[in-house]
Amino acid sequence: MKKLLLMAIVLFVFLSGTAWCGSGELKIFTWSEYMDEVNFPKEFEKATGIKVSLDLYESNEDMMAKLQSGGLGQYDIIIPSDYIMPSLIQLNMLTPLDHSKIPNLKNLSKKFASPVFDPGNKYSAGWQWGTVGLMYNKKKLSPADVESWSIIFDPEKKPGTFYLIDSVREMLGITLLYLGYDFNSINPKELKEAADLLVSTKKREACLGFKGGVGGKNDVISGTAAAALVYNGDAVQTVAEDPDTYGFIVPKEGSAIWIDSMCIPAKAPNLDSAHKWINWVLDAKVGAELSNYNHFATPNAAAMPYLSKEDLNNPGVWPTPEIIETLRFVKDLGKDNHIADQAWTRAKSH
Secondary structure (H helix, E strand, O other): OHHHHHHHHHHHHHHHHHHHHOOOEEEEEEEOOOOOOOHHHHHHHHHHOOEEEEEEEOOHHHHHHHHHOOHHHOOOEEOOEHHHHHHHHHOOOEOOOOHHHOHHHHHEOHHHHOOOOOHHHOOOEEEEEEEEEEEEEOOOOOOOOOOOOHHHHOOOOOOOOEEEEOOHHHHHHHHHHHOOOOOOOOOHHHHHHHHHHHHHHHHOOOEEEEEOHHHHHHHHHHOOOOEEEEEHHHHHHHHHHOOOOEEEEOOOOOEEEEEEEEEOEOOOOOHHHHHHHHHHHOOHHHHHHHHHHHOOEOOEHHHHHHOOHHHHOOOOOOOOHHHHOOEEEOOOOHHHHHHHHHHHHHHHHO
């Protein structure tokens, strides 16, 4: 009798533990304002029965630091940018995707089906892609004023108050392009020149410092800043709602093009829920709903028929071929990453 009772207790504990492990939860670590943070998770819960909780970050570097300080076991989904993917992979911080659980991977367009930073989508599935440009107040700056990045970097110009973007490789790359150098330069002399320009720009009275794209956008709206470097989707909705007051442009020297992807951290506690989320987001209509909300371009080819016509015709969302020619992806610099990091540290600390 005692043996039967003991077996029953052991079985109860085991089943309770199993139920707890498969509790139908999903913890996502993502950029702020990158989805409808209330309704989008609720729709996933309605479709799958899985509850979603969100934690937010403002830069890839913040996300990486959180993962390295214990976050690998806290989150089921992260949404990193292309340039930080090689570091995440090399440091074994990601779980390989089980493609059998993500049939909607087939919906990714050819351009994003096997990206250079993750051949075969072993670790990633595209979320959204876009550009970095300048959001500005048209009552303080004219379209002609912002045609060139000189409005930010030339001390003779009068841009009003402005923010630089707090993103190491994108901000450095834009500065390098303005100086006539390669966006991904590893030439120490060129990077020092870029860092020096950022330092002198930061020290000007008009410059309010470095800020994440969402924060910069909000300060342009509030009137704190006349302009800010932001991610295109952060600006487009505001511009669409009030085109007489706000504008967005990729200046003629060019800028960054990027793709953010859905990934599963190496110690994610809810692998099945994570795969269900990725597959759900890659559904044609769900993917279109996401892009129609945040006004970024989608890597989901199947979503194209359901996208907002206004966004499809907006070069701020879907850049023209002429703009595309000026855009550059951030490349992984491998062993030379420290050269860019040193330049950025100089720019931020001086």
